[in-house]
Amino acid sequence: MTDTYAKTQFEQVLLTSGLGALTGERYKESLRDGREVWLNGERIEDVTVHPAFKGTVDRLAELYDLQHSEGLRDVMTYVDEDSGIRLSKSYLLPRTLDELKEKYANSHAWMQNTWGQLGRSPDYMANVVVGLYDFRDELEGNREGFGQNAVDYWKHCAYNDLALTHALGDPQIDRSKSVLDDPDQGLRIIEEREDGIVVRGAKQLATLAPLSNEVLSYLSASFAVREAEEFVLWFALPMNTPGLKILCREPLGDHEWGHGHPFARQYDEQDSMLFFDDVFIPWQRVFLMHDGPLALTGLRRITPWAGYSSHIRFEQRMKTYLGVASLVADSIGVSGFRNIQEQLGEMTSVVEIARFLTLATEAQHTTTSGGLVAPVSSPAVGVYSANISGRMQEILRRIAASGMLMQPSQADLDSEELRPFLEKYMKGADGMGVDEKARIFRLAWDLAGDGFGQRQELYEFLHRGDVTRNLIGLYHRYDKSDLIGRIKTMVSAPLPE
Incomplete structure (x- = not known):
């Protein structure tokens, strides 16, 4: 390590006990930790086998195994010089442009292999932890030891390849009021002790929470007013911490009627409300307190690498739209129509612009005060992505039209009595069979319909x-x-006529 922070006893233990880049089986086992997960009024004992979560857990496990595959091992992992342990490049601290490009290749592997559908892939939050490490000196200035906590936490996450969620938003109770009017509208410190703090409140929407190892909470810059210091807090906790309750939304991709939901079944990453019922946080897991302006500065400082990962995902998601839309057009014989070609061309332009934006953020890299090479960060990239994505969904719906609504299920396709009618009236253009056409349209429905x-x-x-x-x-x-x-x-002089 090239900074002034000494190795703590905690770090020394990690150097000998950390297992490095996760495998699928280790990931599944890490989720069987007694966490308190609630779905539809029922406490879920094991998310790895429950039908609401199993498809995504299994897919994440496959992705972790990719880190050890012959073709991607050196793309997705590296050997740590201090320990000799192979770590995920999601946690790599980039000190050169070449190392930043290595992180690009790793993020690309994650996002390409998930079709851009996994917004909270483990790669995203790992890069937030990279940013937390980069911000260590400023955190140390907030309170002695907080910078060291950030260094230790990066080590903890990297050496164990943890999957993280984050908890940023506050409960939507009455947004016309502030936390000073109703303290339940924000997560707050209710007690400071010699060994740590106790917090009470809630946070939303913690994406991937039931399938994560830990939660990192780090926004709270909106509480910059002087009277609300107890609401300004950055910390991390394991998901099985006593008093932490995870309430899940309705699962997506219902299989009751036999219709395939290929994306929803594998990439429903869940969004959750976290309830902190007087939860104790030891000092070693606290990074910032009582400083709204510093939290606001930090929010911009710790996110460039995560934003980089997110835009690589966005590019892959837009490519998925384009690919499915092209196949839909081919399947119903409209790909030669001038208006369809114009729409597909518009989609292609979005994919290309997304690619150029990703390359531009890398090309305009900077070296931070924390010593890391960071891609340029601009809200313009995020605003463009947020606004153009809906247009891609709209074009896909227009090309697919009513066909998205009426496709046979697998049971329909397997029915001997129905099969002749399906092959006659629901087949595709140019000899495409009904099975292939139905599956293409199920992809379109997952992306733009359900x-x-x-x-x-x-x-x-x-x-x-x-x-x-x-x-x-x-x-x-x-x-x-x-x-x-x-x-x-x-305009200071008369304009030329």
């Missing part, structure tokens, strides 16, 4: 923060001084 597709779109629009706020911030931070000065000089 609850999974709508959830994905809502996630895309909201997960980078409020679009209006981001646009306002972008405008105010953009350096317009030279431009405004030139225009003022032009």
Whole structure:
């Protein structure tokens, strides 16, 4: 390690006990830890086998196994110099441009292998922890030991390849009031003890929470007013911490009627409300307290690598839209129509712009005060992604039209009595069989028709923060001084006739 923080006893233990890059089986076993997960009024004993979670757990396990596959091992992992342990490149601290490009390749492997559908892939939050490490000196200035906590936490996550969620949003009780009017609208510190703090409240929406190892809470910059210091708090906790309750939303991709939901079954990452019922947090897991302005600064500082990962995912998600839309058009014989080609061309332009934006964030990299090489971060990228995604969904619906609504299930396809009618009236163009056509349209339905597709779109629009706020911030931070000065000089004299 190249900073001034000494190795603590905690880190020394990690150097000998950490197991490094996860396998699928280790991931599944890590979720059987007694966590308190609630779904539909029932406490779930084991998320790895419950039908609401099993499909996504199994897919995540397959992705972790990819880290050890012959073709991707060196793309997705590296050997740590201190311990000789092979770690995930999601946790790599990039100190050179080449190492930043290695992180790109790793994120690309995660996102390509999930069709861009896994917004809270473990790669995303791992890169938030990279940012937390990078912000260590400023955290140390908040309170002695907090910077060391950030270094220790990065080690803890990297050496165990933890899957994380984050908890940022506050309960939607009455948004016309502040936490000073109703303290239940924010997570707050209710007691400071010699060994740590006790918190009470709730946070939403913790995506992937029931399938994560730990939660990292780090926003709270909105509570920058002087009277609300107890609401400004950054910390991390295991998901099985006593008093932490995980309430899950309705699962997506219902199989009751036999219709395949290929994306929903594998990538319903769950969104949860977290209830903190007087939860104790030891000091070693606290990173920032009582400083709203620092939290606001930190929010921008710790997210560039996660934003990089997110935009790589966005590019892959847009490519998936384009691929499915192209196959839908082929399957019903409309791909030669001029208006369809125009729509597919518009989709292609979005994919290409997304690719260029990803490359641009890397090309305009900087070296941070924490010593890491960071991709450039701009709200403009997030605003573009949030606004254009809905257009891709709309075009797919237009091309597929009513065909998205009426496709046979697998049981229909297996029915001897129905089969002749399906082959005659529901087949595709140019000799495409009814089975292939039905499966293509099921992909389209998952992306643009049912609850999974709508959830994905809502996630895309909201997960980078409020679009209006981001646009306002972008405008105010953009350096317009030279431009405004030139225009003022032009209008300071009569304009040429």
